[in-house]
Amino acid sequence: MDVRRGxxxxxxxxxxxxxxxxxxxxxxxxxxxxxxxxxxELEMKVRQVIKELGYVPNEVARSLITNSSSSIGVIVPKLExxxxxxxxxxxxxxARLQGYSVILTVSDGQTDKxxxxxNVMQQKRVDGVIWxxxxxxxxxxxxxxxxxxxxxxxxxxxxxxxxxxxxxQNGKIGYDATRYLLKLGHKRIAMIAGNMRDSxxxxxxxxxxxxxxxxxxxxxxxxxxxxxDFTMDSGYECMKKLLPYGPTAVFAASDTMxxxxxxxxxxxxxxxxxxxxxxxxxxxxxxxHLNPTLSTVDYDAGELGTTAARLVLKMDQEDSKAQCLSVxxxxxxxxxxxxxxxxx
Amino acid sequence: MDVRRGxxxxxxxxxxxxxxxxxxxxxxxxxxxxxxxxxxELEMKVRQVIKELGYVPNEVARSLITNSSSSIGVIVPKLExxxxxxxxxxxxxxARLQGYSVILTVSDGQTDKxxxxxNVMQQKRVDGVIWxxxxxxxxxxxxxxxxxxxxxxxxxxxxxxxxxxxxxQNGKIGYDATRYLLKLGHKRIAMIAGNMRDSxxxxxxxxxxxxxxxxxxxxxxxxxxxxxDFTMDSGYECMKKLLPYGPTAVFAASDTMxxxxxxxxxxxxxxxxxxxxxxxxxxxxxxxHLNPTLSTVDYDAGELGTTAARLVLKMDQEDSKAQCLSVxxxxxxxxxxxxxxxxx
DNA sequence: CTGAAAGCGCTAACAA
DNA sequence: TTGTTAGCGCTTTCAG
Numbered sequence: 001m002d003v004r005r006g007x008x009x010x011x012x013x014x015x016x017x018x019x020x021x022x023x024x025x026x027x028x029x030x031x032x033x034x035x036x037x038x039x040x041e042l043e044m045k046v047r048q049v050i051k052e053l054g055y056v057p058n059e060v061a062r063s064l065i066t067n068s069s070s071s072i073g074v075i076v077p078k079l080e081x082x083x084x085x086x087x088x089x090x091x092x093x094x095a096r097l098q099g100y101s102v103i104l105t106v107s108d109g110q111t112d113k114x115x116x117x118x119n120v121m122q123q124k125r126v127d128g129v130i131w132x133x134x135x136x137x138x139x140x141x142x143x144x145x146x147x148x149x150x151x152x153x154x155x156x157x158x159x160x161x162x163x164x165x166x167x168x169q170n171g172k173i174g175y176d177a178t179r180y181l182l183k184l185g186h187k188r189i190a191m192i193a194g195n196m197r198d199s200x201x202x203x204x205x206x207x208x209x210x211x212x213x214x215x216x217x218x219x220x221x222x223x224x225x226x227x228x229d230f231t232m233d234s235g236y237e238c239m240k241k242l243l244p245y246g247p248t249a250v251f252a253a254s255d256t257m258x259x260x261x262x263x264x265x266x267x268x269x270x271x272x273x274x275x276x277x278x279x280x281x282x283x284x285x286x287x288x289h290l291n292p293t294l295s296t297v298d299y300d301a302g303e304l305g306t307t308a309a310r311l312v313l314k315m316d317q318e319d320s321k322a323q324c325l326s327v328x329x330x331x332x333x334x335x336x337x338x339x340x341x342x343x344x
Numbered sequence: 345m346d347v348r349r350g351x352x353x354x355x356x357x358x359x360x361x362x363x364x365x366x367x368x369x370x371x372x373x374x375x376x377x378x379x380x381x382x383x384x385e386l387e388m389k390v391r392q393v394i395k396e397l398g399y400v401p402n403e404v405a406r407s408l409i410t411n412s413s414s415s416i417g418v419i420v421p422k423l424e425x426x427x428x429x430x431x432x433x434x435x436x437x438x439a440r441l442q443g444y445s446v447i448l449t450v451s452d453g454q455t456d457k458x459x460x461x462x463n464v465m466q467q468k469r470v471d472g473v474i475w476x477x478x479x480x481x482x483x484x485x486x487x488x489x490x491x492x493x494x495x496x497x498x499x500x501x502x503x504x505x506x507x508x509x510x511x512x513q514n515g516k517i518g519y520d521a522t523r524y525l526l527k528l529g530h531k532r533i534a535m536i537a538g539n540m541r542d543s544x545x546x547x548x549x550x551x552x553x554x555x556x557x558x559x560x561x562x563x564x565x566x567x568x569x570x571x572x573d574f575t576m577d578s579g580y581e582c583m584k585k586l587l588p589y590g591p592t593a594v595f596a597a598s599d600t601m602x603x604x605x606x607x608x609x610x611x612x613x614x615x616x617x618x619x620x621x622x623x624x625x626x627x628x629x630x631x632x633h634l635n636p637t638l639s640t641v642d643y644d645a646g647e648l649g650t651t652a653a654r655l656v657l658k659m660d661q662e663d664s665k666a667q668c669l670s671v672x673x674x675x676x677x678x679x680x681x682x683x684x685x686x687x688x
Numbered sequence: 689c690t691g692a693a694a695g696c697g698c699t700a701a702c703a704a
Numbered sequence: 705t706t707g708t709t710a711g712c713g714c715t716t717t718c719a720g
Contacts (some may be wrong), residue, residue, distance in 0.1 A: 011492060013697055024707045029699060036700095039705060054490065059467035060407045061697035065712045069404060071447070071468075079429035079436075089423045092450045101464055103415070104448045106436045120445055123403035124415075146398065148355060232633045256629070263633040285600070286630060289576045289607040357713055368691045373715060380716095383689065405713035409696045 012055040021049040032057055063125065071101045072312060073121035073129035073149075077109035081230075083282060083301050084132070087154065090305025091130060098313060100127065109134040109197075115143055122149060128312035130154055130305075135197055136161055150315035154308045156200045159324040164315065166308045166325045170200045173297050173329055174208025174251070177279050180331055181249045182216050184339045186277060189213070190224040190247035192238040192257045201230075205253045205281065221245070228257045235260025243268060248276065248340055255280035255287060255296055262290065262336070277337035292335035299329035356399040365393040376401055407469065415445045416656060417465035417473035421453035425574075427626060427645050428476070431498065434649025435474060442657060444471065453478040453541075459487055466493060472656035474498055474649075479541055480505055494659035498652045500544045503668040508659065510652045510669045514544045517641050517673055518552025518595070521623050524675055525593045526560050528683045530621060533557070534568040534591035536582040536601045545574075549597045549625065565589070572601045579604025587612060592620065592684055599624035599631060599640055606634065606680070621681035636679035643673035 014032075018025040023042055030036045031046045038046075049055075063069040072095055076084050092102050103126060105117040114131070121129045128150040136158055144151065144163070153165040174191075181189050191209045194202035206225070213220050223245045228234030235257030242250060243265065252258035258280030262272055270276050272292055280287070283298035304327045311325065358376075362369040367386055374380045375390045382390075393399075407413040416439055420428050436446050447470060449461040458475070465473045472494040480502055488495065488507070497509040518535075525533050535553045538546035550569070557564050567589045572578030579601030586594060587609065596602035602624030606616055614620050616636055624631070627642035648671045655669065 015697080025698080026700085026707060026709095027705090030706090033699075037705065042706085056463065056466045058408075058469060058697050060404060060413060060469050061712090062699075063404045063712095064402075064408055064697080064714090065699050067712075079433045080426060081429070082424060082426050085423035085425070085429055088448075089450060092423075092448065096449065101468065102448045104432075104436065104446045105440065106433060119400065122400050124445065125402060125404050232629055236633065259630065259633050263635065266635055285576055286603065289580065289603050291607065291610055291635070359713080369714080370691060370693095370716080371689090374690090377715075381689065386690085402713050405696090406715075407696095408698090408713080409715050411696075 011058075012053045013058070014055075017046065017049050017053060017055050020053060021046045067125070068127050068316075069125045070099055071095075071103050071124070071126050072309065073103045073105070073117070073124070073126040074132070075105050075107055075114055075117045075121075075129060076132045077107050077134050079106055082284065086301035087132075087305035087308075090302035090307075091309045092305075093302070094306045094309035098309075100313070107134075111137055111139050115139065118143065118147060118151075122147070127316050128152070130308045130312055131163075133158065135199055136163075150312050152308050152312045152315070154304060157324050159322045162322050164311055164322045164324070166304055166311060166327065167200060168299050168304065168329060169326045170204035171208040171211070173281055173299075174205035174253070175212045176208070176329075176331060177251050177281070177297055178209045178212035179216075180333075181251060181277060181279065181337065182212060182218075184249075184277070184337060186249040186340060187218060188221075188224065188245075188247045188249070189218075190226070190242045190245070190250040192235055192242070192250060192252040192261055193225060193227045194253040194257070195229045196227065201253060201281075202227075209251060228253075228260075230254050230256055232256045232260035232263070236264045239264035243270070249278070249337065250276065251279045253281055255282040255284045255294060258294055258296070258336075259286070259290065262294070273336050273338040277340075279337060283332055287332075287334065290336075295334045295337045296332050297329050298332045299327055303327045355402075356397045357402070358399075361390065361393050361397060361399050364397060365390045411469065412471050413469045414443055415439075415447050415468070415470050416653065417447045417449070417461070417468070417470040418476070419449050419451055419458060419461045419465075419473060420476045421451050421478050423450055426628065430645035431476075431649035431652075434646035434651075435653045436649075437646070438650045438653035442653075444653075444657070451478075455481055455483050459483065462487065462491060462495075466491070471660050472496070474652045474656055475507075477502065479543055480507075494656050496652050496656045496659070498648060501668045503666045506666045508655055508666045508668070510648055510655060510671065511544060512643050512648065512673060513670045514548035515552040515555070517625055517643075518549035518597070519556045520552070520673075520675060521595050521625070521641055522553045522556035523560075524677075525595060525621060525623065525681065526556060526562075528593075528621070528681060530593040530684060531562060532568065532589075532591045532593070533562075534570070534586045534589070534594040536579055536586070536594060536596040536605055537569060537571050538597040538601070539573045540571065545597060545625075546571075553595060572597075572604075574598050574600055576600050576604035576607070580608045583608035587614070593622070593681070594620065595623045597625055599626040599628045599638060602638055602640070602680075603630070603634065606638070617680050617682040621684075623681060627676055631676070631678065634680075639678045639681045640676050641673050642676045643671055647671045 107113040132154045133156045157165045193206040196202045226238035228238045239261035281297040283296045287294040451457040476498045477500045501509045537550040570582035572582045583605035624640040627640045631638040
């Protein structure tokens with residue numbers, strides 16, 4: 001018991017503790033779970049024996065009977081993005097504080113892997129799953145229709161599909177950034193949008209951009225919009241396409257793409273911000289160390305994770321209908337943008 | 345049974361399946377586990393019922409009896425570093441392929457949180473834990489001495505403490521990078537080292553640097569070494585300290601610090617690489633989009649994770665003594681370095 | 689090949 | 705306050 005007998009390791013069970021302490025297993029269970037009163041005399045005795053024997057409760061057995069594994073599942077499409085790390089961190093922090101642990105799977109944004117993950121989560125009887133989604137297909141719909149575990153989506157608003165969601169206000173992010181550029185006097189504002197499959201940070205930021213232009217009475221030019229995939233390389237390529245059309249400012253749906261864009265522009269001999277203003281989204285650490293420093297939109301990714309975790313655990317307690325929570329953002333102005341005169 | 349009765353959800357068990365299929369639960373178990381032969385007639389029947397009822401096996405119950413939760417625990421100090429994401433991804437990939445899932449905890453590099461995590465992992469009866477360590481204290485030693493679950497360390501060589509480890513060859517990374525700069529003719533090579541607590545990427549890369557200088561017959565100057573903490577800000581600050589001593593090249597223990605260093609140097613009016621060569625380590629995506637593009641050391645972080653996962657699961661099968669595996673690296677030469685003449 | 693039955697380690701009535 | 709006991713859902717002998 002907690003001793004290597006040959007190669008086999010036999011671990012101490014509640015029974016061993018009970019026997020050694022001269023009490024019933026129920027009593028031991030009670031001091032562990034603090035669920036029912038136990039005389040302080042026995043409690044002391046039991047605690048001592050637990051320490052002596054190095055007893056560690058078997059959470060698996062407990063889970064079987066309580067029908068809760070005190071863990072929450074997280075499905076992410078990518079881990080390489082530092083944003084994933086930040087909100088995941090938020091989930092973990094909240095989970096840990098509540099005595100839950102996190103089971104992590106990576107989907108590469110593929111529906112079949114996501115479904116597989118949902119299945120694993122169900123097998124492991126997690127108490128809730130947080131799903132960093134890419135899109136919502138018919139397959140998702142039919143599968144999730146009778147999924148017995150609370151699910152919250154993160155990053156995409158799936159409330160219309162009945163899935164509670166926690167998001168950044170991507171439409172507003174695009175709108176706010178573009179309005180800011182307009183206010184500085186820019187009229188030819190280009191946009192480097194993200195992959196449309198990632199409907200929210202891709203599509204909604206673009207929509208926000210369009211709305212701002214519309215409100216300003218500016219007709220959108222198709223040639224001033226390019227679509228990347230959130231990599232720096234794609235930002236570089238998009239800038240290459242955009243530059244010939246003479247934008248005075250460019251708004252990229254992510255800092256990574258903004259960085260690629262700045263890179264291309266510099267190479268092309270364009271001075272930033274004198275000849276071209278640039279804005280990104282995400283507020284990566286690097287923004288302050290670029291030359292010029294990059295203006296961007298900042299939000300609290302950790303908060304997104306924390307909120308999602310709180311929500312999914314609450315759903316486990318009480319039934320409430322789907323809602324969509326959002327985490328605020330704000331502009332961070334640095335040196336990559338400038339005001340321009342009336343004419344261009 | 346997989347049906348919402350009021351608010352309570354009762355899930356289908358193996359018993360329900362057995363009853364509906366008109367067989368014993370043992371038979372159902374056998375078709376699930378493929379452990380013993382079952383007549384194809386019954387098997388078909390059972391499979392059909394499983395589908396009809398939407399039965400999902402309870403992995404918790406299975407774990408209790410098999411004494412294996414088919415999951416592996418991962419303890420990381422930080423998630424914000426993109427490197428964490430990469431090797432974690434490697435772990436997840438391998439785990440998934442082997443039918444395991446990943447339980448993740450974040451320690452912030454604090455010993456007490458690490459110990460807590462190890463405890464949680466034990467309670468959950470994971471089959472192995474992968475520990476991205478920061479340092480090995482006495483507390484770790486006494487705690488791990490009779491820890492009943494296989495542990496492998498990642499990023500630090502704890503083989504001397506009896507813990508199998510998977511690492512990058514940090515000494516060699518520092519050595520190779522420095523030798524390369526020496527070969528280009530540099531004699532005043534500065535180093536921005538990392539936090540010494542993170543003994544390996546901090547200390548060992550510095551050691552490698554020193555060794556290369558020694559071998560080249562160059563006396564190390566204390567003023568040419570500054571210590572950062574792997575953030576860009578710290579790289580910036582270190583460069584500020586280093587510059588007055590007139591290095592012709594600087595080797596930073598991470599790309600992030602190299603970026604901060606480049607930033608300061610540019611601001612100070614130093615042209616890179618004409619007046620100062622810069623090298624980093626990590627080969628972040630950004631390296632190719634800096635101006636100039638950053639020379640660095642590349643390694644396969646995913647491979648580190650995969651190797652660690654493979655190792656820890658193997659330990660679960662067979663007892664083998666502690667070993668230290670390493671993942672190779674290579675120099676990536678870009679525009680931030682240049683050859684210099686005989687005199688400086 | 690199949691079924692009955694004995695647990696895995698623990699919690700939660702139910703008695704005492 | 706404490707102990708006895710019946711399972712949680714599943715795997716696995718052990719007999720058929």
